[in-house]
Amino acid sequence: MGEGSAVQGKASGAAQTTKDEALPVGAQPLSAEELRRMDAYWRACNYCCVGMLYLQANPLLREPLKVEHIKNRLLGHWGSDPGQTFTWVHLNRLIKKYSLDLIYLAGPGHGAPGDFVE
Numbered sequence: 835m836g837e838g839s840a841v842q843g844k845a846s847g848a849a850q851t852t853k854d855e856a857l858p859v860g861a862q863p864l865s866a867e868e869l870r871r872m873d874a875y876w877r878a879c880n881y882c883c884v885g886m887l888y889l890q891a892n893p894l895l896r897e898p899l900k901v902e903h904i905k906n907r908l909l910g911h912w913g914s915d916p917g918q919t920f921t922w923v924h925l926n927r928l929i930k931k932y933s934l935d936l937i938y939l940a941g942p943g944h945g946a947p948g949d950f951v952e
Contacts, residue, residue, distance in 0.1 A: 872923050879919035886950065887912065 864872070885893045887910055892903040918940060929936055 868927075872927060875926075876919055876923045879922065880916055882950075883915040883919065884912070886910075887915075 887908060888905060889903055890905045892899065922938065925936065925938055928934060
């Protein structure tokens with residue numbers, strides 16, 4: 835990279851900018867409202883994952899949680915669910931913003947609740 839480049843001296847290739855540099859044309863940071871909505875959506879997705887993994891009744895917790903609401907045998911584990919829902923939340927934002935035709939493929943494994951909640 836030449837002098838004045840935004841990417842200099844980083845092995846990872848991550849862009850470095852100073853507070854005086856402008857964002858690239860068309861790049862805008864997310865608004866506080868976009869961040870709030872994405873965070874709420876992500877937390878709701880993660881809650882759904884936990885509910886699918888652990889609960890057999892009372893998923894909306896309309897009554898205090900009791901032992902009989904919890905599954906006797908768990909199938910799957912929490913593992914990759916937060917990462918998959920994080921990916922989905924950001925992909926959904928980009929798909930809507932840019933009207934993208936996009937397929938997200940996730941391999942088989944224990945992260946199925948992360949895929950089902952979307």
